[in-house]
Amino acid sequence: MEQTPTPLTRQVAARIVGYIRETAAEPGTRLVERTLAAHLRVSRSPVRAALRLLADEGVVAVAEPGGGHTVARPVTELTVETGDEDEEQYLRIASDRLDGELPDRVSESELARRYALTPAQVTAVLRRISGEGWIERLPGYGWEFQPMLTSQESYEDSYRFRLALEPAALLEPGFAVDEAAIEVVRAQQLELAEGAAHTVSNTELFARNRAFHEAVVACSHNTFFIDSLRRVDNLRRLIEYRRTLPRDRAAVRCREHVDIADLLLAGRTADAAEYLRRHLSTVSVEKTAGTG
């Protein structure tokens, strides 16, 4: 009865759980297959497989009249299980590279051997890494790692880049506050500022702060600003993992995030931009001085 689910099925299942949480759907809410498929950009096939999987786990219930599935449990009880094996491979390579375990140039078969990957998996992970800009295909055979955020210097570079970018994004003519989105990240930041910053994991802290900054910049409705920030954050994530963040300072920064959100919600965009500029300057100094 319980086939081993495919990676895609697991991923879709995880994202359905995320969807339920985002929409705060209460138990009994119908989960429409076509809607989910369109939202997750896949066909109904993996959606149906994922729903069966979630039904086995008791997360969703089979609707009696007419079939289909409904939410079974309240949002608060949902676990976060990602089970993303692609992500693991990616992080292992990133980690090895940062530790200097991987040479500057590697061949695809070398990666396949070292990490016990199929050719398709190698293709997938290389696609992702090159998309993030820290590996490049050579003209002949092989790939070459590009300088990452390893050095202190390039880390500071990334902050000055954001300093040029983010405040400018708020001053875009197309800037319009997405109140719902800002409310969500504001709530997250408030929670952090009021103590959660001391208990939450490194990963989670970074993810939320990232979500805040990206939600703000997303209001600019300018793809170039949004994409650029996302690219920088993808790289930052890899080394923030390995840092020990001073949590008392983090709490202060989260409070500032709340303030920025408030300014935006009050329509004081210019003030928010200026506040954001100062905020980034401060963080930059903290980070780059903190660990030397």
Add this chain to the structure above:
Amino acid sequence: MEQTPTPLTRQVAARIVGYIRETAAEPGTRLVERTLAAHLRVSRSPVRAALRLLADEGVVAVAEPGGGHTVARPVTELTVETGDEDEEQYLRIASDRLDGELPDRVSESELARRYALTPAQVTAVLRRISGEGWIERLPGYGWEFQPMLTSQESYEDSYRFRLALEPAALLEPGFAVDEAAIEVVRAQQLELAEGAAHTVSNTELFARNRAFHEAVVACSHNTFFIDSLRRVDNLRRLIEYRRTLPRDRAAVRCREHVDIADLLLAGRTADAAEYLRRHLSTVSVEKTAGTG
């Protein structure tokens, strides 16, 4: 005697010609295989194949004592033959997409059929396009085109992005003018300003202007600024191809480029940044008003 050269061999040959031109090597100059290989990031194998090809074409000569190759002709006589078939495939797809001939979602086999490509070629071109950010792999099968610079709106977005980026790059603490590089692009711009802007091809005009802006930003020595600009330019290139540029205005802009280069060479970086800001504002208005 004359085997059909591989794509890589042709590409390497073309880049060797470019190398000769860049270094302004005179006839008789020795072309060291290992140096070329390191410079082009390939092994000596394709370099040797390319040199044999160029020897057949008479571009390089076989050195008599001790073997090896030397430059045969003066730089001015060199042809520009690219013969880059990967580039052609890429441009065909870009063109079709801009014309609305390609649907939002495509499968790899669909592309292979439509353009008569081998699977490896499909992989290569998708790698490139996704690197430039206008296609994305879907979670399941298939790829989805992302909004490009098709719309007038997104085109304006790209200019405002550069407006936030480029002047800020000049104010980077690590900014240091690469005099040699700036001299080169200054000379190109001067030539354009003094008439060549009216005779040169669309492609060439765009390439030179791009080279100018990127050379300036490269002096910031901040990867994030440099990469971001390159990404925007990759996209701009695709639609600038199809524009009819008003050449009299282009000449004026090239003159401004020369002025900016002069300010930089004189060490007046702040003035250059301000000039660049005004320059970009003007260009933005011209472009976005010109063609409607």
Add this chain to the structure above:
DNA sequence: GATGGTATATTGCTAGAGTGAAAAACCAGC
């Protein structure tokens, strides 16, 4: 120790058949 020449080892592409999974089309019921 550079350099060109040569030999060897690896690499990634090709081709074809087979396969499980995903996309797409179709159907029935409300």
Add this chain to the structure above:
DNA sequence: GCTGGTTTTTCACTCTAGCAATATACCATC
């Protein structure tokens, strides 16, 4: 028209073996 269920079609991955091209190591010479 919207929904869940079902069927059909298409897709891309997995093997396998073979191979030309590339990368690498090794010479010989000056």
